[in-house]
Every structure is written in structure tokens, then in C-alpha cells.
Amino acid sequence: MKTAKEAYLDFIKRLTHLISKNPQLINTTLSNIFTIRLIGNKTHGDLAEIAISEFINQYMDDFKSLHVGKDLFRAKEYEEDIRITNKIHNIDFAISLKAYGVGPLQLSTDKHFRMFPRLKTEECPISDPKIISALFEDVAFSGFSNVNVLPLIYDEKKKRCNIMVFDFEKAKENTAKICFETGKQHQKFRFYDKLDGFICEVRYGDKKANALQRGFWTDTKKESALQHGFTSITKGWVDYSENRLLVELFAHALITTRNGHAKALENLKIDIKAPKKNVNV
Known part of the structure; x- marks a missing residue:
């Protein structure tokens, strides 16, 4: 193992294995994360970052995780929320965690506004495999291809969650056509598979635009996007339940x-030790 990308892929493989063998650990964590939505609709996203970071530290002995924090995050060239170290090989890699409701999902803000202008230089629709491949390899997309995106997608009505990995290579391999479209809210370039199934899109927005509207997007309600852009760490949807005692805490x-x-923390550490003794790896 030599590269950060290899270390990241190894981490995902081992996290998937851990969850498959110990579903109760992730169910408890997800239930607590999404309970925070009872406090505020946006609060759970930030707390998900520190929760998953601590989950890694507690249950994955070969890895060390650090929540980057918002101040440091804004100073970074690439989008990241958690920095992880493979302690065996001493390799660092970053993860961008996205806690979104099922539906439209922003994968990257494209803060340097490179993707849309680059796509604008091509005549649409684009269906030539060589041109599509060249676009994905272009420096305009390099920032996103270097980001390891880990979305926590939740369906609040059905109380279920799916932890997924966006696979840039998978999306690239399955893109057969790129079309320019003008919607009600956004100008965008949409990426389709060979059966015209939606995979992802690049929305217009310059550097001054709202970062929550521009950039690289997909849609987790669309089966074609899930099939050609994601791999599920939880092997599909897992149920979660609200823990109202946590709100009181x-x-x-x-x-x-x-x-x-300090006293409460000591009790919490004791509580964490119990399931750790029975963790299957």
C-alpha cells in the first residue's frame, strides 16, 4: 500500500466488513446522529462528522481519525471533514462526510468554478467516449476526483439510513452522454448512462454564487444514480430509531x-467498553 487512495479503499473495505459483522454498532450511532434532527434540521450534519470520527477511533484499531473542524476545513484546498491515518502504513487520507435526506445530493461545491466553464467549451450533447474520458481526466475535475465522499443518506419518513460511497471511477465508466439543460432553477450539464438513466450533474454557479447550489450533484432517489455512482457500505438501507433521552442529555x-x-464522560467511556469486548472483526 503506497497511496492515499489505496489506503482509503482499504479503509472502506474494512469499515464495510466491521458493519456487516456488528450492525448494532452502526445502528446505535446512526440513531443518535439522526435523533439530533429533533434539535435542529441542520445540526445533525456537523455532529455526524464527530460521531463517525469517534466511531472509527473506538472500533477500528488500525486507524486514527481526526475531525478537521470548520475553520481548518475552510482553509483546505480540497473539501474534507475527517482526516484518517492508517496506523500500520502511516498513510493519511481525507473524507468528506455528507448527511443528506434522500434526493438531491451535493458531492462537491466546485469552489474554484472550473467544471461548468470546462463543459461549456464542448458542443452538446457529448457522446464521444474519448471526449467524455478527457473531460473526467481534465484538471477541472481533478479536485473532485481527489475527494473521498462518504454520504449518510437518510429517509426521515421511513426512519432508515444508507451509508454510501460515491465511486468517481464507476460514474466515469458508466457515463455515455452529457447534455446541457436549463431547468427552473439551474443551468446544468447532466450525465447519463447508455439507457439515458441519470447519474450526476454539474450545476452553474460562479465563485460568488451560493456554494449550496452550485457544483457537482447527484440524486439518491434515482436508481440509475445509485447503480452507476455508488457502493453501499451498509449493503442497503438500515433502520434507525430516535433516542429522545439523548436530547435530554x-x-x-x-x-x-x-x-x-468529566463525570458523565467517564460513564460514557465505560458504556462504550462493553460492546467493544464483543466486536467481531
Whole structure:
């Protein structure tokens, strides 16, 4: 193992194995993460980052995880939320964690605004495999291809979640046509498979535009996008349940002293040790 990408792929393989052998661990974690939506619709995303980071530290002994944090995140050239180290090979790699409801999913903000202008230089529709391959290899897409995106997709009505990996190479291999389209809200280039199934899209938006609207997107409601762009770590949907006691715990923690936090943390560490003894790897 020599590269960060190889280390990342090895991590995904081992995380998938861990979850398959110990589903109760991820079910508990996901239930707690999405319970946070009872506090606020946007709060769970940030807390998902520290939760998954701690999950790695507690249950994957060969890896060390660090939550990058928003201040450091904004200073980074590439999008990342968690930095992971393979302790055996001493190789670092980054992960961009996305906690989104099922449906449209932003994979990259394209903060340097390179993708859309590059696609604009081509005559559409684009169906020549050589041109499509050249586009994916272009420097305009290099920033995204270097990002390891790990989406936590949730279906709030059905109380279920799917942890998926967006596979850039898989999307590239299955793209047969790129079309320019003007929708109600966005100008966009849409990527389709050979049966005209949607895979992903690049939306218009310059550097001054809202970062939450522009960039590289897909849609987790579309079967063709799931089939040609993702691999599921959880092997499909897993159920989660709300833990309202956690909300009460947060409420008390916010008006408690550091001394109270220290005592509570010790109890939490003891609680974590119990399932760790029975982890199958």
C-alpha cells in the first residue's frame, strides 16, 4: 500500500466488513446522529462528522481519525471533514462526510468554478467516449476526483439510513452522454448512462454564487444514480430509531459545569467498553 487512495479503499473495505459483522454498532450511532434532527434540521450534519470520527477511533484499531473542524476545513484546498491515518502504513487520507435526506445530493461545491466553464467549451450533447474520458481526466475535475465522499443518506419518513460511497471511477465508466439543460432553477450539464438513466450533474454557479447550489450533484432517489455512482457500505438501507433521552442529555449538558461533563464522560467511556469486548472483526 503506497497511496492515499489505496489506503482509503482499504479503509472502506474494512469499515464495510466491521458493519456487516456488528450492525448494532452502526445502528446505535446512526440513531443518535439522526435523533439530533429533533434539535435542529441542520445540526445533525456537523455532529455526524464527530460521531463517525469517534466511531472509527473506538472500533477500528488500525486507524486514527481526526475531525478537521470548520475553520481548518475552510482553509483546505480540497473539501474534507475527517482526516484518517492508517496506523500500520502511516498513510493519511481525507473524507468528506455528507448527511443528506434522500434526493438531491451535493458531492462537491466546485469552489474554484472550473467544471461548468470546462463543459461549456464542448458542443452538446457529448457522446464521444474519448471526449467524455478527457473531460473526467481534465484538471477541472481533478479536485473532485481527489475527494473521498462518504454520504449518510437518510429517509426521515421511513426512519432508515444508507451509508454510501460515491465511486468517481464507476460514474466515469458508466457515463455515455452529457447534455446541457436549463431547468427552473439551474443551468446544468447532466450525465447519463447508455439507457439515458441519470447519474450526476454539474450545476452553474460562479465563485460568488451560493456554494449550496452550485457544483457537482447527484440524486439518491434515482436508481440509475445509485447503480452507476455508488457502493453501499451498509449493503442497503438500515433502520434507525430516535433516542429522545439523548436530547435530554444535551439539554442538561449545556447548563452543566466541566466537572459534570468529566463525570458523565467517564460513564460514557465505560458504556462504550462493553460492546467493544464483543466486536467481531
